[in-house]
Amino acid sequence: MFSHLSLISLNKRTPKFVVLIALSFFLFSSPDATAEKVKNIIFMIGDGMGYNHLHLTQELSQKKLFMFTLPHQGIVFTASADNPVTDSAAAATALATGYKTTNHTLGKDAQGKDQKTILEILKGRGLKTGLVTTTDITDATPAGFAAHVHNRKEKLKIAEWYLKNHVDLLLGGGKKHFLDLTPQFKKDQYLLVYTPAELSALHRLQGKKLLGLFHPSDLNYEMDREEIPEMKNEPPLSTMAQKALELLAPSPKGFFLMIEGGRIDHAAHALDMATLSKEILEFDKAIQAVYQFSKKRKDTLLIITADHETAGLSMPETTDYAYLNSQTISFNQMVRGFKKESITQVLSHYAKLTPTQEEINMIEQSKDLEVHERARVLGSLVSKKAGLTTLSLDMFKVGNTHGHTSSPVPIFSFGPQAEVFQGGQDNTDIPKKILRIIHAPSH
Ligand SMILES: [Zn+2]
Structure with missing residues (x-):
């Protein structure tokens, strides 16, 4: 306690109420005195x-x-x-x-x-x-x-x-x-x-x-x-x-x-x-x-x-929560589904999305990427439709995180x-x- 007090320089000119406030602060905030033990x-x-x-x-x-x-x-x-x-x-x-x-x-x-x-x-x-x-x-x-x-x-x-x-x-x-x-x-x-x-x-x-x-x-x-x-x-x-x-x-x-x-x-x-x-x-x-x-x-x-x-x-005002809630499987699983069904079939069934030819091409071009990276390409389309704001696909490519x-x-x-x-x-x-x-x- 005294070592705490010595941190404040007290002298004759220090008003009494300041000393009192300082004292009560240390009395009631001292971890050793009142705190419960953490095990x-x-x-x-x-x-x-x-x-x-x-x-x-x-x-x-x-x-x-x-x-x-x-x-x-x-x-x-x-x-x-x-x-x-x-x-x-x-x-x-x-x-x-x-x-x-x-x-x-x-x-x-x-x-x-x-x-x-x-x-x-x-x-x-x-x-x-x-x-x-x-x-x-x-x-x-x-x-x-x-x-x-x-x-x-x-x-x-x-x-x-x-x-x-x-x-x-x-x-x-x-x-x-x-x-x-x-x-x-x-x-x-x-x-x-x-x-x-x-x-x-x-x-x-x-x-x-x-x-x-x-x-x-x-x-x-x-x-x-x-x-x-x-x-x-x-x-x-x-x-x-x-x-x-x-x-x-x-x-x-x-x-x-x-x-x-x-x-x-x-x-x-x-x-x-x-x-x-x-x-x-x-x-x-x-x-x-x-x-x-x-x-x-x-x-x-x-x-x-x-x-x-x-x-x-x-989430700007454009955010379509009902649309996001209609999704039933992850994008990873949708990407895996491309092996069995066409991109359009998978997207319309699981993401309620009718892709444009340009978007289909974009997903096709990503076929050599790893599943999670392909999922992000899909994610950019869904986020756009859902009216969300996120980093762009290009921003994911720069930097080291x-x-x-x-x-x-x-x-x-x-x-x-x-x-x-x-x-x-x-x-x-x-x-x-x-x-x-x-x-x-x-x-
Ligand atoms: Zn991370």
Whole structure:
């Protein structure tokens, strides 16, 4: 207390009321005196999730997103060390280590030096750790919390880092990167699960760790759950989140869990806003499940943010919400449908769109591109018909994030000391704040 007070220079001329105000400020704001202790941290990240993506989802679903009901909200600036527009690797590094780095770098600062992540620091203090995502688990966002590589594409190295860090729980896609490592994961006491049934049958880790992989690469979009029969092998994000909480909650020293809605970004890159809104609804459902868990306890801090905005979305007066709502499958699936049916058939059936000859040519010319890039060509036509404003196809080609923007993103928080995330902040402030408030012995 006295060390706090010594920060203000008091002298005989200082009026009494100023001293009183200063004293009461420190008495009532001192974290040691009044704050509740934080044992568990749940950090949720909507990849590419900007304010307009959230509001578009509310307009399309005609309901308020649960995250907007949380008591503390703020705003986060996202620039990386070398670009006002960050990619997911530099953003995850900032959110996990508190250091800015160059785009595509993971777990290293801008000089290329490894920096400890919040997951590693808390693991070192005896907390259990977990990473959950709808993408390939070696993708940039989860990797930023437990790997140190120069390039986010070094996926095998990232998988090895997870092993090296003994991350207690890993749930997502990306099975193809773990094939050679399976014996080593088994040796390190990992239980391996590959189906939702195997996952739901697990109720205690009992000293073991968990690697659950449900797709060779990214899980499919929620939009396509009816359309793709194999999706029954992929648990929704809210199911994975609930299971992670059930398995990590018994940890005596608490846990750190990162949960990512990873495919929000992918849908935004494809300008597939109807599909994006379904990803956000599932992410919001996962938030609600986590909130229910946190609400019952006084020791669990929940933080929800995004790593950056994708696609520069806005909804002018021309926006046709009913049209967007009529879409029943993702653009990725429509592109795959071109193999069986003509472009005109697919577009008129699934996108209620009668393409001009010029537009058909444009889609045909994109046939050598990857599925998600072809999906964006389709997305540009649908966005135009839907009256949405987004980046143009040309803008997606320039730069090194292929369609991200520097728009600030939201942050929501709940639980003990959640108010510290209110207001404006840099992405690097978030892990620093978490470390400042978490109650865990540092040795
Ligand atoms: Zn992206």
